[in-house]
Every structure is written in structure tokens, then in C-alpha cells.
Amino acid sequence: MTDCDFLVVGHGIAGATLAYVLRERGHRVLVYDPGQHNSASNVAAGLMNPVAGKRFALTWRAAELLPFATAFYRELGQRYGQAFFTETPIFKLFSSLEEQNAILARSADHPWEGFMAGLATADPDLAGVHAPFGGAWLRGGGHVAVRQLLAALAAEGTRDGWLRRETFDWTRLATATTGAVYAGQVRARHVVCCEGAVAAHNPYFSWLPLTPNKGEVLDVTCAGLSTAQVLNRGAYVVPVEAERFRVGATYRWPPFTEGPTAVGREELAARLAVLTDLPFAVVDQQAGVRPAVRDRRPLVGPHPTVPCLSFCGGYGSKGVMLAPRLASLLADCLEGHGEMWPDASLQRYNALQPANVI
Template sequence: MKKVDCIIVGQGIAGTMLSWFLLQEGFSVLVIDDGKKNSASRVAAGIINPVSGRRFEPAWMYDEIYPFAKTTYAELSALLKVNILTERNLWTVFPSEQLRDAFNAKAGKGSNEKYTTIPQTLQYGEYLKQPLGAAIIKGGTVNLKEFLPAYRQFLENKEALLPVHFELDALEIISHDEVRYGEYSAKRIIFCDGAAGATNPYFQAIKFLPNKGEVLMIRIPGLETSDIIKKSITLVPQSEGVFWAGASFAWNYPDELPTPEQRAHLEEKIEQLLLVPYEVTDHLAAVRPSGDDRRPIVGFHPEYPALGVFNGLGTKGCSLAPLMAAHFAKVIGNKEDLMAEIAVNRYFNRPRR
């Protein structure tokens, strides 16, 4: 038997960050990932946005989460020789008077003061419809497209990657601190399997609310910017004049495939924003792994403590994953107590209805 401290299922942003911080804590890991092409992390634009929702509230724990993410991504950039985090302005076009008023009510107050400004002059006049004006929010993007494969290579070089589909039926739970999978024996296994986690029978108590997002890749001739442009749709510059344009939300969906309905919906939003023609070059879809209370879902199964979960990153995987993973790794190393707000036990302790 090959022995490791921890098997991790999934190498999206969750499994990537958790395996990294477990290694930093001195644990050995084996990451099993099947390379699903349309995982959330492989389709996401990697946006980091300090404010949430229609009321421009500061994002949960942002003042702790963002500086930690920035340091982590800088360390990993140096190690992997990939530029991971790019700080960018989100050029936020007001889609309605209500949203403009909500923004103005919050601008310059509390922690929003650090992250939001009203621009002196309106940019992008020949490209964007913006009769109600725009604001600037200071955010960024995580270059998931290069970061995740580079980290995968790093794991492979350490012989810490198994690039296969994990079969739950083949998992043997030997004791409270041993599981076996094929030729591997581990003290624990942690599921970082994103939306697939919703079908894990051991964690049926978790109230997952997975939701599907669709995205178009579009070319906008002449528009050159490093800003993210946001109205009812978000445009994120990629390479060579292409923009990621997304994303839709659907709670009921028969499968994970792109649909003509959502393409039409996205195109409508693009046309409400752009004054210029564009060309669609691709159409993608993926499922976001969200819990019902929009908080990460972290910890060990109450009856089978060799089984753990790190999931529920929802729409904010790129900002949440580093600090949450570092914290979980410290909990596993008995250096910190698990934050109650993210503990998976909140689901197991709920009264049954």
C-alpha cells in the first residue's frame, strides 16, 4: 500500500488550494482529478469583486480574504512561473437608476471607500451604451486557465496526482483515521469535487443549491482594454481581442450543456451594452457548487471523520479558496478551530423536517 496523509478528490480551485496548504503544513497528499472540461473552475472568468449583489454590499470577509488571496497567488505565481492574479478595474455601467442610487449610497462609506470610485470622465463612449453613467470598482482576475494546469504539473512532478475519475464505490472506510482507495491508504479523504459533491451519499445532509452558468466568448473589433466591463453582463478581456461574456444563472436544468435559450439571453444582454458589432467564437456552460446559505462548506463527516469536504465556494471561488483552504489545513493540523459559519456540521445538526 502507498500511504499518504490526505487524498483529495478534485483539482478545481478548491482542491488546488487545499492541497497546496496541506503541503505547506507538512502533510503528504494525493490529488485525484478526472480533468472534466466544463468544471466550474475551467469555465469561470476568475473575477474577484469586492462588492456583492444589487446593493453593493462589501463581500463577506473581503478585507481578510483579498489580502490573503493576493499573497497566496503571488507566491504561487513565483513558484509556477505563471502570472496568476491581475488587479483590474471593473468598469461598472449602471443598468438602472435604482442601481446607480444604491451605488452612490454606498460609495465612499465603510470599506467601500477603498474599492469604489466615480470616474471623472466617461470612458468607452464609442463602444458602450451608458446613459446612466458608470462607476469603478477595484477588483481583479485569477488566470485559472494557466494556473490550474501549471499546478497540476507541479503535483504530477511530485507524484501527487492521479488523473482519473474517482469511483466512490471503490472507497473503503477502514476506521476513523484510515481510508483505502486502490493501492492507496490515507488518514483522510477530502471531497473537493464541486457540483459533483451534491450526489455524494455520505454528504446528503448538505443542502446544495448547484446552479448552471453559461458564457459566450466574443470578439469585439477595436475594443482594447484591461478593464472588466460590467452591466447586466460581465465582459472579461482574454487574449487577442476576445472577451469572456457571462454569465447566466439557472437553478433548474436537465444537463450541463450550453443551450440556445441562454445564448439568446446572453446576446440580448450584450446588445444592451455594446454600441458596436461583435462575433461569438464559443459558448460554454458549467455548474457552480453553492450551498443554500452561500457560505463555504468545510469539515469532516460527524460519523465517518476520515471523510471531509471542502466545497460551496459558489460564485466566489477565486477570492474565497485561498483563505478558506489555509484555515482548513490548519484545522487539520490542530492549529485552529474550524469557523462555525463554514462548518459542514451546520447541515448535520439541522433538525429534520
């Protein structure tokens, strides 16, 4: 029998950050993950953007989430000798003169706290970028090499024995007030579900309002396009290396087909063509399925009726920014000396739980 304090199911960005935080606090952690190369976390460009959407709205809790995430990924980079996080300005292009005027009017009230670095009312003359109406310069964000980060953690987990590349079977979990036993082989004080969109079919958590949302991304080469910033207008363009960029992302609600599609490729190529007049070539296309929630807030915290279970997910397209802080908060809760933010707690949906949860 293997004994552990916490059994974490899933090693995407949510599960990996939680497992790391718990291990750093001295807990015995065991992680189960099947190792899917096309998981939402592995496909993601890892963008951390303080101002999102067509309305230029400040991202939820950005003032706390962004600095925490930045420090977290830099710490991981130092530990593993890799530069996982790249801090870079984000240039959010205006789509019209009307949008430019609207944002200029709103800027007088400083709605973006300290994340707005400046406003350009004319084309800033970035190499290869078509921005006739100017745009907004954002600071404090950047992007994370998520696939490389998860690979580094997984390599350590495989070497040290805390990561098992297996699909977790929830029907083989026996729960009790004091803990749980899995498959008659693993005994854990607490089990945390971090399965991403797959959790919509979890017998303990299927009542949560979690909806799969498919996203596709392109990797393109484009000689001459500026790599000094992330571009954002209808799509993000994240510099990956010299002359190579990741362009994303599409949003598809069910029903959707699995894997990359010609429609997704055409949509993203068209969005990129709005941002640059330079020729580009698509060298790769990937698709993943995000775990989305109806109110666009994460779902984190203990199961309402099974004391040894918790949930950590529902991050949607903001997982890289959300994961570090929420992992720390959940770890506090699991240790018995903290509370989850009410607007992130799954308790706001407790009324949806059926009476016959296994």
C-alpha cells in the same frame, strides 16, 4: 500500498488550492481527479469582485479574502513563471438615474470600505462602452486565469506522481477512526472531498444542502472595446487578450440541460449588447455546473461522525476568491491548531445528517 497524509478528491479550484497548501506545509498529498475539461473551475472567468449584485453589496468577508487570494495567486505565478492573476479596475455600470442616486446616497456611509475608487455620474467615455448613467469604479479585484493555473498544477502533479487522473469511487473507501483505505491500494490519514457539484451525490455528504447551478459563458471578439478594466452590469466582461473577452454568466437551477444552449448564448449576447454598441462575434461558448448552497456560504470542515473525512466546497460563483483563504483555514484545522469560521463551517447543517451514513 501507497501511503499519504491527505487524499484529496477533486482538482478544481477548491481541491487544487487545498492540495497545494498541504504540500507546501510538508504533507504527503495524493489527489484523484478525472480531468473534465468543462468543470466549473475550467469554465470560470476567474473574476474576483469586491462588490457584487444589483444592490452593490460588499462581498462576504471581502476585506480578508481578496488580499489573501491576490497574494496567493501572485505566489503561484512566480513559482510557475506565469501571470495567473491580473489586477484590474472593475467598472460597475449604473442601469438608471435612480440607481445612480441610490448609490450616491449610500456612499456617504462608506459601505464598501476601501474598495470603492470613485463614482462617475456621467458617461466616463471608455472606448466602446455605453454607460449613459456612469458607474462605480472598484479597486482591489481582478481576474485569474483559472484553466491555465489548474493546468500548471496538474502538469506538476502528473510529473511528480501526486495526481491520478481517475474517477474516485466512494463505495471502495473503508473508513476508520485513525484513517481510511481506498480500493485496498491507498492508505490515508484523512480524506477531503472537493468534488464541486458532483458531491451532491456523494454517499458521505449527500445530506448537505448543495444544489447544482449551471452557468454558461461566451468568448467574444470585439475590436475597439476597452480592455483597461472589467465591465459589470447584468453580466461581466473580462478582457482575455487583445480584442477578446469572456462574457458571463448565466444562472440556471435544476432542472437544466447539459452543455451550452442557444438560450444561454442569446441571453449573454443581449447583455453584452447593452454594454457596447460595437459589433462583436461569438467565438466560443462553454457551460459548467457550480456547487451552490442555499445560504450562499461555503461548506468547509470535518464530517460530523466520520473522523477521517472532511468537505471543502459549496463555493458557487465565488470559488477563485474563496479558495485560498479557506484552504489555509482547513489546513490549520486538519493539523489540529485552528477552527473554521462558523459561517463557513458545514457544522451549521449537522442536523440534516441522517443516522445511517455509511
